[in-house]
Each structure stands twice: as C-alpha cells, then as structure tokens.
Amino acid sequence: MPTEDLTLVDMLERASHNPETGLRMIDRYEDAELFAYPDVWRRALGVCGGLQDLGVEPGDRVALVYPTSMEFVDAFFGTILAGALPVPLYPPVRLHRLEEYQARTIRMLRAVEAVLVLAESRVRRVLGPAVAAAEPPLGCRVLGDLFGGPGEPIRPSADTLAMVQFSSGTTVDPKPVALSHRAVLAQIDGLNAHWPIDTGIDHSGVSWLPLYHDMGLIGCVIAAVAVPGTMTLIPPELFLARPAVWLRTLSATGATISVAPNFGYGLCVDKIKDEQIEGIDLSRWRVALCGAEPVVPRVMRRFIDRFTPYGLRPEALTPVYGMSEATLGVTFSDLRRPFVSRCFDRELLSRDGRAVEAVDGVELVSVGRPIAGAEVRVVDGDAVELNEGLVGDVLARGPSIMDGYFNRPEATREAFRDGWLDTGDLGFIHTGELFLTGRKKDVLILRGRCHSPTEVEAAVDEVAGVRTGCSVAVSWLPDGEDGEVLLLLVEAHRTVKHDDFAALAEACRREVRSATGLAVDGVEVLVPGTLPRTSSGKLRRQESLRLYLADELDAPRPMTPWRLAGAAVRGSLEVARLNRKIRGRG
Amino acid sequence: MTSSEILAGIELVAREHVDFVGELRPEMRLVEDLELDSLKALTLAIEVENRFQIRLDPEVEAEIDTVGDLVDVVGRLLAD
Numbered sequence: 001m002p003t004e005d006l007t008l009v010d011m012l013e014r015a016s017h018n019p020e021t022g023l024r025m026i027d028r029y030e031d032a033e034l035f036a037y038p039d040v041w042r043r044a045l046g047v048c049g050g051l052q053d054l055g056v057e058p059g060d061r062v063a064l065v066y067p068t069s070m071e072f073v074d075a076f077f078g079t080i081l082a083g084a085l086p087v088p089l090y091p092p093v094r095l096h097r098l099e100e101y102q103a104r105t106i107r108m109l110r111a112v113e114a115v116l117v118l119a120e121s122r123v124r125r126v127l128g129p130a131v132a133a134a135e136p137p138l139g140c141r142v143l144g145d146l147f148g149g150p151g152e153p154i155r156p157s158a159d160t161l162a163m164v165q166f167s168s169g170t171t172v173d174p175k176p177v178a179l180s181h182r183a184v185l186a187q188i189d190g191l192n193a194h195w196p197i198d199t200g201i202d203h204s205g206v207s208w209l210p211l212y213h214d215m216g217l218i219g220c221v222i223a224a225v226a227v228p229g230t231m232t233l234i235p236p237e238l239f240l241a242r243p244a245v246w247l248r249t250l251s252a253t254g255a256t257i258s259v260a261p262n263f264g265y266g267l268c269v270d271k272i273k274d275e276q277i278e279g280i281d282l283s284r285w286r287v288a289l290c291g292a293e294p295v296v297p298r299v300m301r302r303f304i305d306r307f308t309p310y311g312l313r314p315e316a317l318t319p320v321y322g323m324s325e326a327t328l329g330v331t332f333s334d335l336r337r338p339f340v341s342r343c344f345d346r347e348l349l350s351r352d353g354r355a356v357e358a359v360d361g362v363e364l365v366s367v368g369r370p371i372a373g374a375e376v377r378v379v380d381g382d383a384v385e386l387n388e389g390l391v392g393d394v395l396a397r398g399p400s401i402m403d404g405y406f407n408r409p410e411a412t413r414e415a416f417r418d419g420w421l422d423t424g425d426l427g428f429i430h431t432g433e434l435f436l437t438g439r440k441k442d443v444l445i446l447r448g449r450c451h452s453p454t455e456v457e458a459a460v461d462e463v464a465g466v467r468t469g470c471s472v473a474v475s476w477l478p479d480g481e482d483g484e485v486l487l488l489l490v491e492a493h494r495t496v497k498h499d500d501f502a503a504l505a506e507a508c509r510r511e512v513r514s515a516t517g518l519a520v521d522g523v524e525v526l527v528p529g530t531l532p533r534t535s536s537g538k539l540r541r542q543e544s545l546r547l548y549l550a551d552e553l554d555a556p557r558p559m560t561p562w563r564l565a566g567a568a569v570r571g572s573l574e575v576a577r578l579n580r581k582i583r584g585r586g
Numbered sequence: 587m588t589s590s591e592i593l594a595g596i597e598l599v600a601r602e603h604v605d606f607v608g609e610l611r612p613e614m615r616l617v618e619d620l621e622l623d624s625l626k627a628l629t630l631a632i633e634v635e636n637r638f639q640i641r642l643d644p645e646v647e648a649e650i651d652t653v654g655d656l657v658d659v660v661g662r663l664l665a666d
Contacts, residue, residue, distance in 0.1 A: 028632075028635075028636075091644070092644050092647075092648070093624045093627070093628070094624075094627050094628045094631040094632075094642075094644075094647060095616055095617075095622065095627035095628070095630065095631050095647050095650060096617065096624060096627060096648075097648065098648040122643055122644055122645070123644055125643075125644070125645045126644045126645050126648060237628050237632060238632070240625055240628055240629065241603070241628060241629045241632035241633060242632075447625065510617075510618055513617060513618075513621065513622075513623055514617045514618060516624075517623055517624025517625075517627065518623060518624070519623035519625075
C-alpha cells in the first residue's frame with residue numbers, strides 16, 4: 001500500500017512490531033518509564049474493546065481530558081482504533097477558579113457533539129457541571145470503567161476523519177479542526193523528511209508540550225510513532241515550574257529533536273541556574289524547533305549564549321511556522337544553518353508594506369520555506385499574488401491542510417480563499433523565505449499559547465464602571481520584549497470620573513488575572529466612543545491596536561498613571577529606535 | 587506540623603519560586619493579593635507539593651482562595 005493511503009491505525013500497528021522503541025514518560029519526580037510500542041498497541045486495543053462494548057461507533061467524537069500521561073496515549077489510540085474521533089481538551093488550570101474552565105469545556109463538548117468524555121479520575125471530579133450541561137450520551141468515564149477484551153480495530157480509508165483538534169485561541173467560539181488520516185500522515189511525512197539523515201544518527205525526541213496541542217500530540221507523539229522512534233514526554237507543568245528538567249532530560253536521553261515555543265526558550269534562560277544543569281551535555285541535540293508564537297531573535301541569541309557552554313549547537317535552533325488548521329507545520333527553516341534574521345526599514349514596512357533591508361530597521365526572523373508537499377503564497381486583498389518583499393496575507397495549501405471545521409460549513413468557507421487556507425497572518429517573502437510581520441486575525445498569543453480576546457473582554461465586562469461590550473484585548477510584540485504583551489483598551493462608563501480611571505484599570509487587571517490566569521501588561525482606560533468600530537458596530541481590535549501604537553486613539557484623554565504606563569510601553573519602541581540611531585551614528 | 591510551620595514553609599516557596607516579597611498572611615488571596623497568574627499559580631502548586639511531599643487535587647484546588655485555605659489543605663493532606 002502506498003504511504004499516502006496509510007492510516008494512523010496502520011502506523012501504530014507497524015510500530016507495534018518494534019519493541020526497541022516507544023514512549024517514555026517522565027513523572028513529577030523525574031523518574032522515567034518506557035512503554036515500548038508493542039505495549040502501546042496492546043493497551044490501545046484494550047481501550048478500543050472497551051469503547052466498542054460501550055457502544056462507541058466509528059465517526060463518533062470522544063473528548064479526552066488528561067494531563068500528560070500514558071492514560072492519555074491509551075485513550076487517544078484506543079479511540080483511533082475504534083474508528084472514533086479523539087478530541088483532546090485541556091485539563092483545568094491550577095489554583096484557579098473552575099467556572100471559566102467549565103464554561104469553556106461545555107462549549108467545546110457541544111461544538112463536536114461528543115458522545116463520550118474520557119478523563120483522568122482526578123479531573124473527572126471537576127468535570128461534573130460541564131458533563132451535566134453538555135450531556136454526552138455515553139457519559140464521562142475513566143479508563144478503568146471500560147471492560148472487555150481487546151477490540152477489533154476498525155480499518156478506515158485514508159480519507160476518513162481521524163481526529164478533531166481545537167484551533168488555538170477560539171475558546172469562546174471554539175472552532176474544531178477536522179483532520180483526515182491522510183492530512184495527519186502527510187504532515188508527519190513532511191516533518192520526518194526534515195531530520196538530518198546524513199550523519200547516521202538514531203533520532204529520538206523529548207517534549208514537554210501539552211498533548212492537547214498540535215505540536216505536542218502530532219508533532220511529537222504521532223511523529224515518533226510513525227518512525228518509530230522513542231519520544232520522552234515531560235508533563236508541561238513540570239517544565240513550567242522547573243525548566244531545567246527539559247535540558248537534563250535531553251542530556252540524559254541523548255535525544256536529537258525537541259521543540260518549544262519562543263517563551264519556553266526564554267524561560268530556560270531566565271530560570272535555570274548553573275547548579276541545576278551541572279555536567280549536562282546538549283551536543284547531541286540536533287534540532288531545536290521554535291514555533292507556535294513569534295520567534296524573537298534576541299531570545300534565540302540569549303538561549304544560544306547561555307547554553308553553548310553545555311554543548312548546545314547554535315545551528316540547532318530552527319524557527320518554524322504553522323497552525324492547527326494545517327495539522328501543524330507549514331514552513332521550516334534550513335536545519336544546516338543557524339537561524340536567519342534580517343533588519344527591514346520600519347517606516348517602509350509599516351506604512352507601505354514594503355520590506356527593504358536597513359541596518360537600523362526592525363529585526364525579523366525567517367521561518368523558512370514550505371515543508372515537503374506544502375505551498376505558501378502572499379497575496380493582496382484581491383487575492384493577487386504579490387512579488388517578493390511586499391507584505392500581504394499569507395495563504396497555504398497542501399495535503400495536510402484541514403478538511404474544514406467540524407460541523408461549521410460557514411466558518412470553513414470563510415477560512416479558505418480559492419482552495420487556499422487563509423492563515424490570518426501577514427508577511428512577505430524575501431529571498432524565497434517567509435517572514436511574518438503581524439496578523440489580522442483576532443488572537444492573543446501569550447507564552448506559546450493562543451487565547452481568545454473575547455474571553456478576556458468578557459472578564460473586563462464584569463468590572464463595575466466598564467462600558468459593557470466596549471473593550472478590546474490585543475497582544476503584540478513590542479521592540480525590546482521577549483514575547484507578546486497583553487494590552488486592554490477599555491472604555492469607561494460615562495459616570496466614571498477621570499480621577500477614578502487608574503482604579504478602574506487596576507480592577508480590570510485583577511479581574512482578567514482572576515478569570516483567565518493571564519497577566520495584563522497594560523490597561524488604557526478611554527472615554528466612551530473612543531474605540532473604532534465597523535459600520536455594524538463591532539469593535540475593530542487590530543485597528544484599535546494600530547491607532548493606539550500610532551497614538552491616534554481619538555478622543556479627549558486625560559493623563560493618568562496608566563495612561564503614562566501605556567505611553568511608556570509605546571515609548572520603548574521610540575527609545576529602541578532612537579538608541580539604534582545613536583549607535584548607528586557612533 | 588503546625589499551621590504556622592506550614593505557613594512558614596509556603597512563604598519560603600512563595601519567596602523562592604513566585605517572587606513574593608513581604609510577609610505571607612493567611613487572609614491573603616492567592617490570585618488577587620499574591621498576584622498569581624496561571625504560570626505562577628502552577629509553580630506555587632508544584633513547589634508546595636514538592637516541599638511537603640503531598641499531591642493537591644483539582645477538586646480541592648478549586649476551593650482554595652486564600653493562603654489560609656492552602657495551609658488548611660496542606661495540613662489535612664499531611665495528617666492523612
């Protein structure tokens with residue numbers, strides 16, 4: 001059977017003949033346990049049998065709510081073998097209120113019409129209200145509830161849907177991305193074709209990325225099963241609390257491939273102390289992919305400087321670009337060279353959408369060229385392809401692009417333009433490589449994860465004194481920052497006095513942190529009617545941000561400490577530019 | 587372990603891992619007063635578990651609002 005007609009079932013069965021490799025789980029005490037692929041297969045067959053006994057039919061959606069654990073893997077592949085569609089959802093945020101979490105989970109369960117929720121036992125106890133509201137017909141169960149012998153795997157065609165993953169940052173209006181076996185395996189083929197083979201090294205990986213995320217599940221677990229190669233999985237919360245675990249595990253396993261968002265690399269530089277990584281050797285780490293959020297060149301350089309003494313290869317850092325609608329990856333930069341960044345004239349870029357190299361310009365990182373089988377083009381508003389160096393909408397096409405959003409024909413139609421996926425990102429091609437400059441889609445990208453602005457705005461609406469439905473949340477990457485910053489632009493109710501704007505700003509900041517767990521970097525309180533709207537009255541987030549950055553949010557505005565703080569953020573842009581000019585002259 | 591010993595232990599964790607300065611008091615609310623965003627809350631939870639060799643439950647965590655609540659939960663888990 002040609003590779004392109006294989007399914008995830010075939011892939012896992014093939015791996016099951018390889019007892020040498022498997023999935024290695026690191027627990028909270030950093031102890032490792034290897035589950036060889038024959039084991040992974042056997043356990044999945046058991047879950048498959050249990051699901052079939054329960055009445056799960058091919059094509060049914062089964063929601064999975066697990067922390068990183070072997071249980072997740074069992075539930076995921078068991079569902080696949082039963083011909084049903086696994087839908088990974090995220091477990092609750094720690095030490096935070098559950099109301100938001102439950103509301104979000106209800107929306108997601110409803111969006112895919114899940115027939116069953118499989119959950120870790122501890123998580124199941126907090127899912128009660130969500131399950132009661134969404135009423136999956138087969139209920140919410142833990143794997144231990146499933147009885148029955150090994151099931152008989154369903155053998156779907158490659159064009160059958162394999163799984164559903166939620167598009168990042170669409171939690172209020174969740175968009176479930178439906179992927180066929182063909183799309184997932186095309187992505188895996190594209191990825192696995194990239195690893196350097198000339199050196200004769202035996203590839204293996206380490207990942208701390210959550211398994212409810214495309215990069216962790218498809219890019220790490222499924223890619224490893226396809227080889228088959230060994231993948232070591234670290235619970236994301238362990239990495240976040242103690243980033244040194246990642247580097248120690250890379251060293252201990254001799255893994256060659258690992259991936260993280262920009263923020264993960266920054267966290268390592270900021271938090272790891274020398275004594276935590278004494279004696280580690282990072283020289284076998286050939287590919288350090290960096291994606292899921294804008295790549296900040298300074299963070300890459302700091303990471304290289306910090307860990308080169310431990311054997312890190314500077315050329316290992318590899319910026320990549322993708323999105324869940326494309327299964328995962330769209331472009332990859334060249335593995336044989338260090339990451340490439342270039343400086344472009346700021347004025348020409350922002351005013352005319354022209355990328356012209358300039359020594360003291362804004363530094364952007366190349367995210368490389370399309371992965372095998374994929375195509376990328378940059379077009380103008382009339383869908384006419386633009387020449388190199390002109391900023392436009394980034395479109396993508398290829399075998400790993402989603403079939404569409406599950407049960408959402410209208411959203412699917414909007415996502416495509418003449419058969420090309422509109423990524424919602426803006427960028428340009430320079431010397432054949434893609435550079436990203438911003439986005440038109442409304443999504444907040446904070447610490448490697450996408451969030452919905454509506455969720456943050458809903459929290460702001462709860463604050464007394466805020467004009468209901470008249471605030472926007474935006475994030476962007478200012479010069480001199482290691483990641484995107486979160487800004488709230490909030491219209492106060494007309495009864496709120498200017499003297500109380502600072503207190504209102506602080507109340508908004510607290511409510512957002514409390515409701516969403518997000519740290520707000522700046523709040524700008526505005527008088528009613530300041531924010532730009534469409535003719536139908538909808539707030540325009542990207543235009544609001546543009547006006548804010550240009551200091552053109554028009555309405556009489558008083559000077560408050562928060563306003564000054566906002567000006568300071570904005571000012572950092574100016575200061576950085578000024579500094580470079582001064583240095584340039586010197 | 588007494589409540590004040592547990593409080594002192596949590597204070598050390600908060601200082602070392604979530605940049606807390608000052609004196610930790612039971613009536614302080616984690617999110618509002620300690621200004622814990624999701625990353626800091628997670629770090630505090632993991633490091634408290636690590637220090638006291640316990641495991642917090644999502645169901646119980648959802649009920650924790652103040653430092654005092656956390657002290658009580660840790661005390662209960664240690665007594666079990």
